Amino acid sequence: MLWFESEMPELKGDLPHERFLTYPTAHSKSNQSKTASGYLQTRGFCGFKTEAANGVGLQMNLLLFNTRHSRVRASTISAIARFDERYRPFGTKEAIHRCSPELWFVKVVCTLLVRSHFCLDSCLGYLSQNLTPLTSFEVITRLDNPRLAVRFLEFSRVNLSLIHSFKTYNLLLRSLCESGLHDVAKVVFDYMRSDGHLPNSSMIEFLVLSFTKVGKFDFVKELLSQLPSEKIAMDTFTSNSLLNWLVKQNKVNEAIFLFKEHFRLYSRPDTWTFNIMIRGLCRIGKVNKAFEIFCNMESFGCSPDVVTYNTLINGFCRVNEVDRGHWLLKEVKLRDEISPNAVTYTSVILGYCKLGKMEEASCIRDEMINSGIQPTAVTFNILIDGFGKVKMGLKLWDEMNAKNISPNVYTFAILINALCKDNRLDEARRFLSQLKCRDIVPKPFMYNPVIDGLCKAGNIDEANAVVAEMEEKRCKPDKVTFTILIIGHCMKGRMLEAISIFNKTVTIGCGPDNITVNSLISCLLKAGMPNEAFRIMQLASEDLNLAFPSLKKPMPLASTDIPVAP
Structure with a gap:
């Protein structure tokens, strides 16, 4: 041996x-x-x-x-x-x-x-x-550590003068970007270019999307500037996906830049491309720019569809240029290839309701029905909220039921809020009771107006009962609910219950705002409970990160606008 x-x-x-x-x-x-x-x-x-x-x-x-x-x-x-x-x-x-x-x-x-x-x-x-380009590709394929793969690539390029294949660079660039190592990917991309490899369309599309999503827009511009010299084109689907992502991220100016400088020259825009750009411009209030793009669609061989019109009409109505939106509605009605739908009419109705022109809004609703287009729950919600009167709201409610149009959560919320403003709390509670036989998931904003109305009327026990019903339906009270309850109990002089509600908000991580805590502290001081007031202030400062005057200063014994029951 x-x-x-x-x-x-x-x-x-x-x-x-x-x-x-x-x-x-x-x-x-x-x-x-x-x-x-x-x-x-x-x-x-x-x-x-x-x-x-x-x-x-x-x-x-x-x-x-x-x-x-x-x-x-x-x-x-x-x-x-x-x-x-x-x-x-x-x-x-x-x-x-x-x-x-x-x-x-x-x-x-x-x-x-x-x-x-x-x-x-x-x-x-x-x-x-x-070591050959083929074996080096196999090595990088089997390394699941991109940094280690780059180290190997650099070592072989410098010490062995190895020219790696395009396949190797493509694999490594994708791996680096997926790992969030975009700065390293830029270096590797330069290595690839110095080795004489040109990026293809697939690589350009991947890198543009990846670098855009991490906000490295300068490198994206650099990549796209190479398209004409290298005769590389991006397909329309990828271009649209990138533009759509930018608009959703509120990077509308970047999307406009890409469209004007690259996509309209080196790809084939379609109707979806223009719809994305119009939507982005309308979202930031640049409706005139959006209208210019709309007017230029036909020069690119594209025709607007109903989505194009709906987007532009909604954009005009959002900036209170409802008449221009109404004019577009009339235009789309005259076109043979497309017809307005419920969204088209509802957008114009919303514009007139925002301006308080309910007569015009009602006329558009009648025109909509005469055209054979059924109003939706959204249409009725806008009209009920626009009229703002219980009588007209209940009439529209009955019309919805007659047309078998199911109300949604916002229909209930609008009507309940209107009834509570009119001090018709019993009717509002009856609407809440209807939720049991409806396929609607209740939300806190549906209950809060009723709870607030009962607290202001001094019916604290009934308000607590509504909260209990709310929790039975697995609808958790929110910060507004707790604020209403704390103020309501303070107004009634039920300080211990107000303190208990406050403690609960802190425990569940739904603490009230500074105004509510100040009101509670003031009520506690008026009720002769300075120690509790000091504890609440200290707890709010530590757990809720609310700002208060120095705790070492004497507690003020006066002042609050909230009346406390004797």
Whole structure:
């Protein structure tokens, strides 16, 4: 037994029959031995050639370390031979059947990269002879660490003058961007260009979307500026997706820039492209710019659809230019290829309601019905809210039921709020009771007007009962609900209950605002409870991050506008 075999444990790696040990002897028949599994081993200067009995050869060259040839440490060889399981490029059976030296080489390089204490500089000769663009791609494919992959890419470019394939760069750029390493990706992109590779459409589209989403718009402009010189075009779907994402992120100016400088010149805009741009401009109030784009659609061979008209009409109505919106409604009615829908009419109705022109709004509603278009729940909600009167609201409610139009949560909320303003709390509560037989998920803003009305009327117990009903329907009180209850109990002189409600808000993380806490403190002081007032102030300062005067100053004993019951 050789000196190093006694200190090296049996290798139980991918090929348990192989011992990859170098020894300074030349190839000869005397240097061949047969392993226990029936393989022939040929000992050579750079490694063993292990041959199966059927004549198939497996070549595993170990690296040429700068060590004494007769004293290669078995621990070093063992570490290389037993590859890290996380980076196994293929399984044992696959290795045996495929018998590919290249695959073994890939695995060795991956292991050396993962185990950073191995220095690649010591094996430049070996790597320069065996590393190719194909094998380097396989190495990067099997490394799930993008930074490590970049380190390998840079090492091979600088020390081995290796020109990597476009496929390698494409893989690495996508991996870096998906890992959020966009600054590193920019460097790798420059490497790719210096190696003589041009980005294709797919790469440009991916990089533009990825860099835009992280806000690196300067690099996006740089990429897109290369489109004309390299004769690369982005497809319409990708361009629209990018524009749509920018508009949703309120980056309308960036979207307009891309459209004017690149997409309208180097891609084919369609109707969706123009709809996105019109929507973005209307959202920021630039309806005149949106109208200019609308007028230029036909010069690009595009025709507006009903979505285009609806978006522009809604934009005009939002800035109170309802007459222009109404004019567009008339225009779309005259077109043969498209017809207005419920959204078209409802947008104009909303515009007139905002201006208080209810007669015009009613006329548009009648025109809508005469055109054979059924008003929706949204249409009725706008009209009920626009009239603002209980009598007209209930009439529209009855009309909805007659037309079998199901009210939604906002229909209930608008009517309940109107009834509470008119001090018709019993009717408002009856509307709340209807929710039991409706497929509507109740919201706090539906209950808050009723609770507020009952508290102001001094009916605290009834207000608490409504809160209990609310919680039974799995509708959690919000900050407004708790504020109403705290003020209501203070007005009634029920300070202990007000304190209990306040403590609950702090516990569930729904603490009231500064005004409510100040009102509670003032009421506590008026009720002769300075210690509780001090505790509330201290708790609000620490847990709710509310600002109060110095706690060391004497507590003021006067003043609040909230009357406290004797």
